[in-house]
Amino acid sequence: MEHYYQPEIECASRDQIRAWQGERLAKTVKRVYENVEFYRKRMDEMGVKPEDIQSVDDLHKLPFLTKDDLRDAYPYGLLAAPLSECVRIQSTSGTTGRRVVAFYTQHDLDLWEECCARAIAAAGGTNEDVVHVCYGYGLFTGGPGLNGGSHKIGSLTLPMSSGNTERQIQFMCDLGSTILCCTPSYAAYLAESIWERGLQDQIKLKAGIFGAEAWTEEMRRDIEEKLGIKAYDIYGLTEISGPGVSFECSEQTGMHINEDHFIAEVINPKTGEVLPDGEKGELVFTSITKEAFPLIRYRTRDICILSHEKCSCGRTHVKMTKPLGRSDDMLIVKGVNVFPSQIETVLLNQGYPANYQIIVDRHHNSDTIEVQVEMTPEMFSDNAGVVSAREKKLVDALKAMLGIFVKVKLVNPKTITRSEGKAVRVIDRRNLYQG
Amino acid sequence: MTVKQISVFVENTAGKLAELTEYLHQHDIDMRALSIAETQDFGIVRIIVDDAYKTSQVLKEAGYVASITPVLAVEMPDEPGSLFKILKLLGDGGINLEYMYAFLTHKESTAYMVLRVADNEKAAEILSKKGIHTVCQDAVARL
DSSP states (O other): OOOOSSHHHHTOOHHHHHHHHHHHHHHHHHHHHHHOHHHHHHHHHHTOOGGGOOSGGGGGGSOOBOHHHHHHTTTTTTOOSOGGGEEEEEEEOOTTSOOEEEEEEHHHHHHHHHHHHHHHHHTTOOTTOEEEEOSOOSSSSHHHHHHHHHHHHTOEEEEOOSOOHHHHHHHHHHHTOOEEEEOHHHHHHHHHHHHHTTOTTTOOOOEEEEESSOOOHHHHHHHHHHHTSEEEEEEEETTTTEEEEEEEOTTOSSEEEOTTTEEEEEEOTTTOOBOOTTOOEEEEEEESSOSSSOOSSEEEEEEEOEEOOOOTTSOOSOEEOOOOEESSOOEEETTEEEOHHHHHHHHHHTTOOSOEEEEEEEETTEEEEEEEEEOOTTTOOSOHHHHHHHHHHHHHHHHHHHSSOOEEEEEOTTOSOOOSSSOOOEEEOSOOOOO | OOEEEEEEEEESSTTHHHHHHHHHHHTTOOEEEEEEEEOSSEEEEEEEESOHHHHHHHHHHTTOOEEEEEEEEEEEESSTTHHHHHHHHHHHTTOOEEEEEEEEOSSTTEEEEEEEESOHHHHHHHHHHTTOOEEOHHHHHHO
């Protein structure tokens, strides 16, 4: 039996969805044109007036928005509601260390939490469930999003946040958690830890909602088998709201995008041309119900394919594949966005040469990231303690910039390959993107 | 009265130290002493050689990161208690050791201790007052 949170919306006719989208898009474009100088200027430059946008078919007339635009507008440049109406900020890392902040009114929080509630319901969640959230809380959207969604459903919510595996497992056993929400790599780690302690018969989990990083089908089966659950994928990004922009249903063949709130397009990342269903390209979102921070045609840099094929779950909203790659060089390590340019900034600030290599790998379902830096005469000393202290200072600076531990490996000079043309800065050994 | 220690950065990877010593061998460099300070992923190889200038030049040419540090090479009788005597003098004189290592030469009943301290002059003075010699680079080349 398929569970829905808002069946009348989730299973609405395509005509109904299109009608909602047209009406809400027109309203949102009018709103940003009137309230945000940035949009007004861009639209004026292109000679587009709010009245020109009446249906989804008019969307292509509007300009794209990029992460650089968000960074340049930091912090209030894209705010479309008075600050007095905003009640929350969430944030994500930007390309050069400057963060991107997203604002929410109470209305925006409600719709975001509804989206997460749909995801929990699709995983079988009801008010009888105990939802165990070990995504991080705070500026990261993972914890607050699923937490809010669980409240909407009326499930008992355990706001565990990340880390402290011992306590996670104890609460899971003692309080009978039934739905686990975390990154897939942490789920795999928890599964292993539970088996190591021989507690697999004491957990009552039935489903997991895992997102914020790429994972393979093989990893899914492994987690499902070890925890005796069904594992569902969830997708989202802070700029658009957070987790719950799209989510998987029981069919597990892609994630339904909440189209009553977000219009999805797939474009050719080089030309900007909108691609038809079934073609691989960059995902672009327009949020059509948000008050504080609506984004128009935001380029996510995630590569995926859209499909309107009928789904056995009964939902009518378009499905997207898992991200199949990126159209920029962003890496997702332990669920955290990492741009090579951020690492480069830290290296240069600390006096290291710009010749470096980033090696990302996954051991026992846990991501590792190592930065190889060439030794220089300035950094060297005959005292190993002095060199180690400098190395530690670099590790600390990287942690401050990225929020995760990055292993630093000092290597002999001229050992990092200097390729002709574009340097190979990143070696990702995880092979996470399928298809 | 100091000798020139050459310190070389070496990655902690199989074969790297062999590579370095092969290179020194190819350039006919004679080592008097060697010690390694190791961490998890790199090592610092410290050597005392016959020709410090030549060694630092050839290492540089090969792309190694290396430095020259003046250190004390203390001559002492090769018998129990010698090291204690030296360390006691330095300790009483408030001299802190960063690291040290020993070597022997063809010279019978004599041992040498390389000492890395912050103030070479002060340490040498304390030792020489008690008749303990530190050798110079030229003397090391001849040992």
